[in-house]
Amino acid sequence: MTHDHHDHGHQQHHHDQAFWDERYGSAASVWSGNPNPQLVTQAADLTPGRALDVGAGEGADSVWLARRGWDVVGLDISPVALGKAAAHAVVAGVADRIEWRQADLVEWVPGDERFDLVTVHFMHLPADLRRQVFPRLAHAVAPGGRLLVVGHHPEDHETVRREFDEHFFYTGDDLLGELDLDGWTVETDDAPTRETTGPDGEPTTIRDTVLRVRRPSQHQAQRQAQRPSR
Secondary structure (H helix, E strand, O other): OOOOOOOOOOOOOOOOHHHHHHHHHHHOOOOOOOHHHHHHHHOOOOOOOOEEEEEEOOOOOHHHHHHHHOOEHHHHHHHHHHHHHHHHHHHHHHHHHHEEEOOOOOOOOOOOEEEEEEEEOOHHHOOHHHHHHHHHHHHHEEEEEEEEEEOOOOOHHHHOOOOOOOOHHOOOOHHHHHHOOOOOOEEEEEOOOOEEEEOOOOOOEEEEEEEEEEEEOOHHHHHHOOOOOO
16 A cells, blocks of 8 residues: 555445444554545646545545545545544635545445546445446536546556555556446546655555546437437
8 A cells, every 4th residue: 555645435445434434543644645646646737626536535536636626525544544644635725616425435326416527536346336336426516517436557566565455456447447428528538657655664656547437418319319220
């Protein structure tokens, strides 16, 4: 596990509330307090709207988005994490832009809410659960909005010691094959490397999976529906 960013949420096969409450209660800060670097890269130029931060952890990504003008819902399984996240937002002066919600993502459904950005980072679930959960995240994206998924690339399993098996890892192609994204635009499907610090403090290079896709707008969806079938 790397320590320069927050691999928040259900990152391992341990996805129960008790595990994460204990984890977040074990130290003043579990993660660095900095936003995930791929979020900064991928969302810096987006027009602010309404965002859903899935697996919000201690709130660094939610706070970063709120500072840039987004209205954010931060979702996490751990009330302990959300308490820390709320305190972070107060210190950052953006508490009024973030709503914190406790939910188990395995059971969560989006309902009627839609978001201009749904962002999930290092949410490593078993493949069968991932195929259940991630389509719900796509369902929560508003017309014209984006889904951003960042995770550890399968090659990364050989680089840094991890706390979960390699079948928890995925590529962008894996995700595209599992999600029903007919008509969506793939804006980013990449596997960039970055320098970070390993679990024992050693410098290392790791590879991320980065997938950003955009749902068609209502107008685009109507045009697609009107196209004659061949």
